[in-house]
Structures are given as structure tokens and as C-alpha cells.
Amino acid sequence: xxxxxxxxxxxxxxxxxxxxxxxxxxxxxxxxxxxxxxxxxxxxxxxxxxxxxxxxxxxxxxxxxxxxxxxxxxxxxxxxxxxxxxxxxxxxxxxxxxxxxxxxxxxxxxxxxxxxxxxxxxxxxxxxxxxxxxxxxxxxxxxxxxxxxxxxxxxxxxxxxxxxxxxxxxxxxxxxxxxxxxxxxxxxxxxxxxxxxxxxxxxxxxxxxxxxxxxxxxxxxxxxxx
Amino acid sequence: xxxxxxxxxxxxxxxxxxxxxxxxxxxxxxxxxxxxxxxxxxxxxxxxxxxxxxxxxxxxxxxxxxxxxxxxxxxxxxxxxxxxxxxxxxxxxxxxxxxxxxxxxxxxxxxxxxxxxxxxxxxxxxxxxxxxxxxxxxxxxxxxxxxxxxxxxxxxxxxxxxxxxxxxxxxxxxxxxxxxxxxxxxxxxxxxxxxxxxxxxxxxxxxxxxxxxxxxxxxxxxxxxx
Numbered sequence: 517x518x519x520x521x522x523x524x525x526x527x528x529x530x531x532x533x534x535x536x537x538x539x540x541x542x543x544x545x546x547x548x549x550x551x552x553x554x555x556x557x558x559x560x561x562x563x564x565x566x567x568x569x570x571x572x573x574x575x576x577x578x579x580x581x582x583x584x585x586x587x588x589x590x591x592x593x594x595x596x597x598x599x600x601x602x603x604x605x606x607x608x609x610x611x612x613x614x615x616x617x618x619x620x621x622x623x624x625x626x627x628x629x630x631x632x633x634x635x636x637x638x639x640x641x642x643x644x645x646x647x648x649x650x651x652x653x654x655x656x657x658x659x660x661x662x663x664x665x666x667x668x669x670x671x672x673x674x675x676x677x678x679x680x681x682x683x684x685x686x687x688x689x690x691x692x693x694x695x696x697x698x699x700x701x702x703x704x705x706x707x708x709x710x711x712x713x714x715x716x717x718x719x720x721x722x723x724x725x726x727x728x729x730x731x732x733x734x735x736x737x738x739x740x741x742x
Numbered sequence: 743x744x745x746x747x748x749x750x751x752x753x754x755x756x757x758x759x760x761x762x763x764x765x766x767x768x769x770x771x772x773x774x775x776x777x778x779x780x781x782x783x784x785x786x787x788x789x790x791x792x793x794x795x796x797x798x799x800x801x802x803x804x805x806x807x808x809x810x811x812x813x814x815x816x817x818x819x820x821x822x823x824x825x826x827x828x829x830x831x832x833x834x835x836x837x838x839x840x841x842x843x844x845x846x847x848x849x850x851x852x853x854x855x856x857x858x859x860x861x862x863x864x865x866x867x868x869x870x871x872x873x874x875x876x877x878x879x880x881x882x883x884x885x886x887x888x889x890x891x892x893x894x895x896x897x898x899x900x901x902x903x904x905x906x907x908x909x910x911x912x913x914x915x916x917x918x919x920x921x922x923x924x925x926x927x928x929x930x931x932x933x934x935x936x937x938x939x940x941x942x943x944x945x946x947x948x949x950x951x952x953x954x955x956x957x958x959x960x961x962x963x964x965x966x967x968x
Contacts, residue, residue, distance in 0.1 A: 675901020702929035
């Protein structure tokens with residue numbers, strides 16, 4: 517148990533440094549200095565810097581399934597699930613250091629001597645399923661084919677992260693995501709009314725019965741416990 | 743003149759290596775080996791690896807103004823100019839090694855000890871102007887505000903490049919871009935008919951009077967001359 521907490525604390529310290537300085541700019545001794553543990557202790561838990569980077573990227577990928585499941589199980593219209601999920605993911609990219617570090621390490625993947633999982637594929641599948649559900653429920657506009665539309669939605673969403681990261685450190689990501697959905701929903705909805713759908717999604721988030729506990733909070737909690 | 747050709751040849755050899763191996767994976771001796779010039783000759787033209795990387799990124803950025811101007815001056819409807827421009831840029835990302843290398847180096851910018859220009863800002867401005875022109879010509883749907891819409895379009899476009907690069911080395915980028923425009927134009931056009939607009943753009947490209955000379959061809963030509 518104690519070993520697991522140490523492992524997790526090391527992972528988060530490493531994530532913080534990878535996020536700020538990148539893979540090449542972070543050394544095991546930096547992680548040692550910031551975490552207050554010896555290099556030996558770090559190598560005991562993670563055999564190499566590559567393995568540690570891989571663990572951060574895998575932890576980043578592991579964030580999504582539970583988040584996706586929580587949104588899919590709400591019983592709301594499929595397009596609302598999709599939009600609500602996208603806002604939860606955007607906040608994780610902005611607030612969760614492991615997600616941010618995993619994303620940066622993936623960008624720098626060609627410099628890391630460990631095969632990293634391929635992103636996007638699973639996201640395209642999840643979005644395709646939600647759009648197919650929207651089609652089955654009569655929510656989707658007639659001309660929209662779920663497969664290419666899901667590809668486009670995933671591209672637009674990840675482009676938003678790259679651009680937001682470059683221009684303002686993702687500070688205004690929620691506003692930009694809102695604007696992106698105004699455009700995309702106009703094309704996706706059978707009876708376009710993006711503003712009303714976005715209002716419902718924002719309202720559901722702030723109502724007490726569906727309050728989400730962002731993973732960033734959990735990360736802080738884990739750190740405090742360790 | 744001869745010195746300029748040497749400079750250009752070195753830039754393209756460096757671009758090829760940066761594109762394949764990234765910044766950290768490319769050394770001046772790799773560039774020397776591939777170009778057949780001594781390290782001394784390389785340092786004579788570019789004072790350091792950082793300066794060479796910066797020159798590649800600046801050359802990448804320099805590709806756009808002439809390309810943008812050519813599309814803006816066609817006298818076609820503004821949304822057609824925008825779509826046609828996006829296909830020209832997508833082909834440059836797929837085919838032009840300096841553009842591809844500049845894009846990869848920019849992704850790895852945090853590892854490079856030289857300030858690189860910020861992308862996206864100029865693109866958002868160009869797209870905003872084209873959407874404003876579309877508004878003035880009565881091409882744009884009533885609810886679309888050119889500024890946030892331009893931001894969304896640029897995000898979607900650059901996301902497409904990231905995803906295409908990760909999944910298939912940009913092989914199917916034109917098909918994916920076509921699908922993205924089918925979605926976006928449905929939201930942007932005052933009388934949505936994306937298929938017809940895309941047909942007109944593809945037809946104009948293949949007609950002899952407007953044949954484009956892609957910058958990739960020019961790069962090959964320069965290489966052959968040097």
C-alpha cells in the first residue's frame with residue numbers, strides 16, 4: 517500500500533516536470549530533487565526514465581474509460597453526452613498534470629525509446645458510437661455519416677488543445693470549445709439549436725445531482741495522502 | 743548565388759533529417775554525411791543547430807503568404823477561396839519536406855534553445871478576413887461570427903494534420919479534409935450545399951487555367967539546380 521502511494525507520488529512529480537520541461541529536459545535527478553526521494557528509490561519503482569515516461573502516458577490513457585463510461589450511462593440524448601464528455605476531457609487537459617504531461621510526452625514520442633500507445637483511434641471509436649446512437653434516436657442530421665463525422669470531431673477537438681496550449685496555456689479552452697460546438701452542432705443536429713443544447717449541458721454540470729469530481733482533485737488528494 | 747544554393751541545399755538536407763528524426767535525433771555530422779559537405783561548411787552558413795532549426799521553421803512560415811495571396815486574388819466566392827487554400831496547405835504539409843520539418847520542429851519547440859515564431863495567429867487572421875468577406879458577399883450563414891468561427895476552423899484544420907500524421911503519415915489527408923469541410927460548410931454556408939462547393943473547388947484545381955505549382959515541386963527543382 518505504502519509502495520503504491522510512493523509509486524503514485526513519483527509518477528506525479530515526474531508528470532509535473534515532464535509537463536514543464538519535456539522529456540529531454542527532465543532527468544532522474546530532477547525528479548529526485550523535487551520528490552525528495554533518492555535516485556535509487558526511483559529506479560526501484562521505475563527501471564528507467566523511458567519506463568517512467570511510458571507510465572505517465574499509460575496513466576494519461578487510463579483516465580478516459582471511466583470518464584467515458586460515466587457520461588455514456590447518463591441516459592441523456594447522445595449528442596448531449598458527447599458534448600458533456602468533451603468538456604470533461606477539456607478540463608482534464610487543462611487541470612490534470614498527468615493528462616497534460618502524457619499529452620506533451622506523446623507529442624515528443626519520437627524522442628522516447630519506448631513504444632507509446634496510439635491515441636485518437638479509441639476516441640474516434642467512442643465518438644462514432646455516440647453519433648450512431650444519435651442517429652438511432654433521430655438526433656442526427658440526415659446527411660451526416662457517423663464514421664467520417666467522428667473523425668472530423670476528434671480532429672477539431674484535439675486541434676483545439678494544440679492551439680489553446682500554444683496561444684494561452686489552455687486558459688480559455690472552455691470558451692473555445694463552446695464556440696467549436698456552436699459550429700459543429702449546427703451541422704450535426706437534425707433540428708439545429710446548438711445554444712439550447714449547450715445550455716442544457718452546462719446546466720446539468722452545475723446541478724448538484726450530477727456534480728462531477730474532476731480527476732485533478734483526485735490527483736491532489738492522492739498527493740496529500742502520500 | 744552559389745552560396746545561396748548551398749545554403750538552400752543544406753536547409754533541405756537538414757529539413758529531411760529533422761522531419762525523419764526530430765531535433766534531438768539530428769546532429770550536424772548527420773547533416774554533413776547526408777549533404778556531403780563538411781561540418782565547417784555547415785557552420786559557415788548556419789552558426790549552430792538551433793539556428794538551422796530556426797531557419798527551417800522560418801522557411802516553413804515563409805511558404806504561406808504567397809500561397810494565401812494567390813488564393814485571395816482569384817475573384818472566386820470567399821468560402822471557395824478558403825476551402826481551396828486549405829487543400830493547397832494540406833498538400834504542402836504532405837509533400838513539402840521543409841513544411842513537414844518546420845511543423846515537427848515547432849511541435850518539439852520546447853527542446854530548442856531558440857525562440858520560434860508563434861503559429862496559428864496569422865492563420866486565424868486570414869480565415870477571419872475570408873469569413874468576413876463571405877459575410878459581406880452574403881455567403882455566410884446568419885448565426886456565424888467570423889472571429890470565433892475562424893478560430894474553430896483553424897483548430898479543426900491543424901487537428902486534422904496531427905491526427906493524420908499519427909495515424910497514416912498524412913496519406914489520406916485530402917479525403918479527411920473533404921469530410922471535414924462537408925461538416926463545417928453545412929454550418930458556414932447561408933444555403934448549405936457543401937458537396938457542390940467542394941466539386942467546384944476540385945474542378946478549378948484540375949482545370950488548366952488555374953493549375954497550381956505546388957511549392958513541393960519548387961523545392962525539388964531547387965534541389966536539382968543546387
